[in-house]
Amino acid sequence: MQHIRVLIVDDHALFAEALSARLGREPDLVILPVAADVRRALALAATERPDVIVLDLTLGAESGLDVLDRVRESRPDVRVVVLTAMDDVEVMVQAVRRGAVGWLSKTESADLVAQVIRSAARRGGWIPPEALGEVLRRLLAEEAAPEGGAQLLAELTPRERQVLQCMVDGLNRAEIAERLGLSANTVRTHTQNLLAKLDLHSALEAITLAMRAGMRPGARE
Template sequence: MQPIRVLIVDDHALFAEALAARLAREPDLVILPPAADARRALALAATERPQVVVLDVTLGSDSGLDVLERLRERHPDVRVVMLTAMSEVDTVVQAIGRGAVGWLSKTESADLVARVIRSAARRGGWIPPDIAGEVLRRLLAADPEPGGGQQLLAELTPREREVLQCMVDGLTRAEIADRLGLSANTVRTHTQNLLAKLDMHSALEAITLAMRAGMRPGTRD
């Protein structure tokens, strides 16, 4: 697997430097010089081409959500994970709506941050389990066209639909593999393929689309 280039964007210099030093010990992560503000973050994203950006919501006078939106506009392939002290569900929903694929508290371990970075690079993501249900509910409530998405789902193979149904059921990759009698690597491949076909950035977005199209936990095609 190719090393993952990671850009940390945080105006708390000591925190950013400590996190960068810890993540740099991971053999598969290449940690770029941290950025403390929007201007520096956008400049480094353009010149250093990170695959994953770890971004705080507050950057001094700058809004991390605005930086997120500008990053996604200029670099559609970049994967953004929010790492912040904030925990308001509304802010999480806004971040997901603007293209973030993960949300982590600064109190989480560096080991979890590294795992989420790897997941993000593979078109996965992370939302804290204790708020995931509420985030999903609000994303669904904000949908202007409930019941849409059937045409996109029609592009999936039967196996990809099975994997998506397992995701809607809340199963982990290991649990999906066990239910379907597949290897974890095969489940990952199916997940990556279905996300690409749906033009989704994260599993949460795919689950939201599936539920808008009528899929529900505990149901089978």
């Protein structure tokens, strides 16, 4: 079993301790000491080497976005999942732009939090389905396709392009596997390979790049 090291950054002690205790019951999750502020979060990120950071965006007078920026500068490989009471699409877009791979409401179940942590560790992610369309629209409106985006997509194998098209169509891994007649593990491998080739960190980034480069829902590779 591959263990995932998880750092919770939240200044609400009761919530953080309860979440830490609950996630600690998952056999594959190693829960690190909780960080209640930016200074502590950065110190633990450096010394404890988490795979995934579960980050609240409100840390007293400080902003969790500052943690996101600074952690991503020092540890670009770390995966950050936002877990917050905030419900603001613009802030969600800012977090994704700055490197977050997931966004969860504090009203979600601990089971879903654990599931998203695992997905993040495997280079996946999670955006609430009801917000995903608007998040993508705003990201796409910010800029045109990066220079060389089409050339990057050309480096993908035909099967990787099919998987990417399915992602653009909004399918999850199980649905992609069913459409393409593959196993879920094979879909995961193709997803990891295409993310590595595109030098991206999450499925959302891959979908955004693909759409900026001209791929659209409903097309067929």
